Amino acid sequence: MEVVSPFLDGRDMIKEAGGDVFRLCYQCGTCTGLCPWNRVSALNIRRAMHEAALGVLNIEANDNWLCVGCNMCVQRCPRGVKIIDFWRSLRRIMVESQMVPVDLRRALSSIATDGNPYVGERKLRADFIKNIRIKPFEPTMEYYLFVCCAAVYDSLTQCMAQALVSLLEAAGLSFGAVAESEVCCCEAARKAGAEDLFQSCAQQNIETFKTAGAKRIITISPHCYWTFKNEYTELGADFEVFHYTEILADLLKKGRLKAKAEKPLKVAYHDPCYLGRHSGIYDVPREVLRAAGYDLVEMEEEREGALCCGGGSGRIWMDTKKGERFADIRVNQASAVGAQVLAVACPYCYANMADSIITENKEGILRCADISQLLKEAL
Numbered sequence: 001m002e003v004v005s006p007f008l009d010g011r012d013m014i015k016e017a018g019g020d021v022f023r024l025c026y027q028c029g030t031c032t033g034l035c036p037w038n039r040v041s042a043l044n045i046r047r048a049m050h051e052a053a054l055g056v057l058n059i060e061a062n063d064n065w066l067c068v069g070c071n072m073c074v075q076r077c078p079r080g081v082k083i084i085d086f087w088r089s090l091r092r093i094m095v096e097s098q099m100v101p102v103d104l105r106r107a108l109s110s111i112a113t114d115g116n117p118y119v120g121e122r123k124l125r126a127d128f129i130k131n132i133r134i135k136p137f138e139p140t141m142e143y144y145l146f147v148c149c150a151a152v153y154d155s156l157t158q159c160m161a162q163a164l165v166s167l168l169e170a171a172g173l174s175f176g177a178v179a180e181s182e183v184c185c186c187e188a189a190r191k192a193g194a195e196d197l198f199q200s201c202a203q204q205n206i207e208t209f210k211t212a213g214a215k216r217i218i219t220i221s222p223h224c225y226w227t228f229k230n231e232y233t234e235l236g237a238d239f240e241v242f243h244y245t246e247i248l249a250d251l252l253k254k255g256r257l258k259a260k261a262e263k264p265l266k267v268a269y270h271d272p273c274y275l276g277r278h279s280g281i282y283d284v285p286r287e288v289l290r291a292a293g294y295d296l297v298e299m300e301e302e303r304e305g306a307l308c309c310g311g312g313s314g315r316i317w318m319d320t321k322k323g324e325r326f327a328d329i330r331v332n333q334a335s336a337v338g339a340q341v342l343a344v345a346c347p348y349c350y351a352n353m354a355d356s357i358i359t360e361n362k363e364g365i366l367r368c369a370d371i372s373q374l375l376k377e378a379l
């Protein structure tokens with residue numbers, strides 16, 4: 001084990017990286033008890049806080065890459081310790097020391113060279129966006145539609161962007177994008193410790209939106225939504241941000257989209273961490289599903305207590321071994337309440353749930369579908 005600079009040096013390093021929140025910790029252990037990792041393996045957050053307070057940073061520990069940023073611990077920590085910031089800072093030290101797992105290194109370097117973490121050519125973003133009929137953005141348009149890298153480069157989740165575009169077109173909304181100048185939002189890259197990469201991508205996107213004259217942005221991913229709203233604004237961004245479910249709920253309310261009839265299909269909605277716990281949006285996606293006529297059922301662990309899909313903070317780009325995948329648990333929870341569809345509102349959730357439906361042998365019993373797809377099927 002490589003221990004970085006015992007005593008004061010370790011503390012100074014993490015402080016410098018922005019994560020000296022450990023000072024507030026009074027070692028109650030609430031976080032360790034709540035962390036979903038402790039259901040499948042072990043992650044002792046309390047101990048990591050204690051070691052940091054002693055100035056001991058184990059920058060070789062694989063555990064440092066486990067946190068998915070689900071916010072369960074932060075939501076309940078009695079001292080308000082921003083535990084996600086602690087892991088982010090620790091990882092920043094690891095990234096700067098070039099101690100990064102190979103799959104994560106590949107994703108980060110793909111963002112640096114091609115603007116996306118999926119090792120896809122830069123021009124594919126513009127090609128895909130053009131192919132699904134998103135027009136070049138003009139300042140007279142109502143919205144700028146920012147398509148998450150996952151919904152461009154992962155063939156499994158491209159359906160999210162395709163379905164959303166059909167719905168926005170059907171509602172007569174005007175929207176566009178400047179795909180050639182966009183890059184990854186870098187929310188997950190920042191949580192994975194790539195601070196410089198986040199800063200440069202954020203500046204590039206902000207410049208793209210500003211130059212285009214975009215004032216209202218729709219995101220597909222709750223991760224893009226959260227970082228635009230909370231982190232880009234700190235860097236000088238000045239625009240309104242909407243998650244696509246908010247736009248769909250509004251279009252349904254105004255009668256610009258109308259569902260045909262009730263469908264006898266049981267749908268369980270999985271709250272994405274960055275839409276739910278991080279942004280407090282729980283009812284809007286459920287309203288869309290009800291307005292679309294579906295029979296909404298609730299799983300164990302919903303809303304504030306929802307179990308993460310396991311894809312945040314860069315984990316989506318890292319392998320998680322069988323037996324440790326939260327999405328496997330979630331898929332079984334959906335089945336346990338008789339759901340026929342597991343509805344998602346995030347590309348990471350989509351990818352993880354769809355995969356777990358196969359590996360948990362639920363194909364033909366349970367289907368993973370995005371809210372846009374379900375609404376489109378209901379029109």
Ligand code: SF4
Pocket residue numbers: 024025026027028029030031032045046049076077078079080081083
């Ligand atoms: S819940 Fe907060 S105060 Fe308690 S051990 Fe965890 S970080 Fe420390």
Ligand code: SF4
Pocket residue numbers: 034035036037043045066067068069070071072073074083084
């Ligand atoms: S944010 Fe979630 S995964 Fe990360 S330490 Fe907290 S509870 Fe565990």
